[in-house]
Amino acid sequence: MNLKIYSPKDFPAYLPKLNLLYEDLFHGGKGFRSKLVQMMSLPISLPLDTQHLLCQTIEFIHNASLLHDDLIDNSQLRRGKPAAWAKYTPEYAVLAGDYLLARVMVNLAGFGNIKLVQFTSETISDLLEGEWLQDSIVGDFFIGLDQLDRVHNLKTASLFKWCLRAPFIAQENYDDQLHRTLDEMGTILGQLFQRSDDLLDYDIRNDEGKTILGDLKSGYLNSFGAFVSKNMNRAQIDQMVKSHNLDEFKKCFSSDPILGDKLFKAKVEEFDQINIKMIELYEHHLVQLDNQLKMPDLIKSLRPLTEVLYWRRKPKS
């Protein structure tokens, strides 16, 4: 089912550039989060207009964060096109992001479920806390993976948790145990997605052609960077920071390119192993969810998410 997330009719016609900016912004996104909302909504027979509201909500929040993120990170491109702040001025980008968040609250308040409003507000708070913290660690090349996980839990995983839980809240199912399980699952999916995204920076499973070492060059040591640099000495970290390309990066393992490449690959494997443990934990929560909901179709559709999000491949089944 294809839900239209953005429609100019939802926004004031009298605001200059606003609709142009949104048309650019919403065009080309994968809409993964709204698909996840739909995946959760269908088995519980959530009314179509509620599904639409939820999908719109999550995409508005996500895109508001992108508008602000690009400006904060000084990113010139978004989805292959000039970022909104670069095309329409930073002021418009900030206002457009704020406006999307305001529309989220207006739409949800109109729906009338106060718990959903509260949960959504908490999610936005978490997202912003994550953004704030992430900005405070730019330039820190000695940060640990566990510390980055805390940022990603706020910044990335909060939206995944929302996608899994919001349909049940909209249906007024507030079962504590269910929401805890979904919360844990959302956390894991968010972490896996973030870690996989961070691997793209090192050209691992990078089928979408993401810029290599983009994070590192902008002074941000991502989760894989933090993992490989854990036991490095000062000289190795200096080499890592100075790297302009992957070959130079591999020199921080060894000056011999073949050995450097081998050690790099070993690190990727080690990183995959710790994430496989996380996937196993996700499977455990799926079993729990199955016991709580007795909805085999939902479980079946949730099971391959780790394949998509971490391994970046189509599900086997």
Next chain:
Amino acid sequence: MSEYITLKKNDPLFEKYIWGVCDKIGFTALPVTSLNIESPEEIATFEIVKTESIEKPSVFTIYLRLIKLKRFVLILVPYFYVAVKNDVDNRFFDPLSFWFSLLAMIFLFAGFNIRNDVNDFISGYDRVNINHNKPILKGWISAKRAAMVSSAFIFLAFIFSLPIMIRQAEEMRVLAVVGVLLLLGQLLSKNSYKNKRWGEIIFFILIGPGVVSGFQVALGSGIDTEVLAFGILWAWAIQFLVHLNNFGNLLTSAQAQIKNTMTRYGFDGAKKVISYWWCGFIILWVIYHYHYASVFWSWFTTIILVFWSLPTFIKVSQIQSPLGSDTRLIKKIGYKNFMLMVGLVILEFSWYFLTKNSWTL
């Protein structure tokens, strides 16, 4: 593939698993995630692993890690101070009791260090502020066994304190005060003495004035203002380390709604508290030396302390994030500051001991 189990606090298995008693023989339950700690809604997911698959160091290393050998400086320096002070003052009345007090204190301190880890683990503090080096969290030893070892050590401490109480009856009064404070701490501090404001104050009294008074009373010299002044100075320095540690865990503690001075003041306020706290220590150092030490040692040690402290003040003012490597670095720098102060105390009091010069050069 690993096996996991998620349990709510009211599940009887939760209690067993958290204390390290796994119902499957040859397996250990290690907590991997914990939610809603310190509440009846607490929920934890455990990974069930084969006990033999847990890589453990030698038993000796486990116990050294468990008793926290590095921290013994916190009781050995006050012991050294009391010994030198009373030797120089010719008030070394009861050496035997004094030796027993050292033995009792070593076992008591080791027992409390282990108990602290057990409490932090059971309450969930260590499970949210994951400290990968703690033996209980790594599954090297179960919380139950650690609690038993702790109780055994505390019992041994009691045994070693009996001769002191017979020989120096006043020690019973000190122990009564300590006992009341410990009891109060148990009632007030859910997670540990370090993590509630009243808990912090009780910890302050116990680790400083409590320890030095205990040693001096065991020696038969009673309590005087000088020993209490040193106790306060010492406790102030230790509390500085506690603040630094809590500052490093500020984000996770605040998220888990753990209350301590650092979470109360927030990131920017906590930075100021740390700097002011160490400034306060230097002022107390000067006051103590003005009253009880020679002019030379007052100037010499204070100048070194002030200059050595400058990088700490600068680094604290520069820290930008409650996350990241800077919090670890500040802990390191702060600890170095503390150890320098310890070095100065040892140097100064060794000098007094060696010269027996009645506190003047």
